[in-house]
Amino acid sequence: MKVIRESTGLTQAALAEGLQVDLSTVQAWESGRRPLTALRSLDLARLRAELMAAGASPVAVEVLRDSSTRT
Secondary structure (H helix, E strand, O other): OHHHHHHOOOOOHHHHHHOOOOHHHHHHHHHOOOOHOOOOHHHHHHHHHHHHOOOOHHHHHHHHHHHHHHO
């Protein structure tokens, strides 16, 4: 997650603002304290869309989609 965010040039604060979540949420995703697989599908879709709009690689964003469907 951190690598994808950094590739877009977004700060944690900017991503949090764009997604309308607390900064601590983004920090928890990046540290692994809060797994992305725990996100609701709609929220994960918003995250992917925000990263794509910021210029993230489609391949990198697809990894987020794939990780959300693993058991």
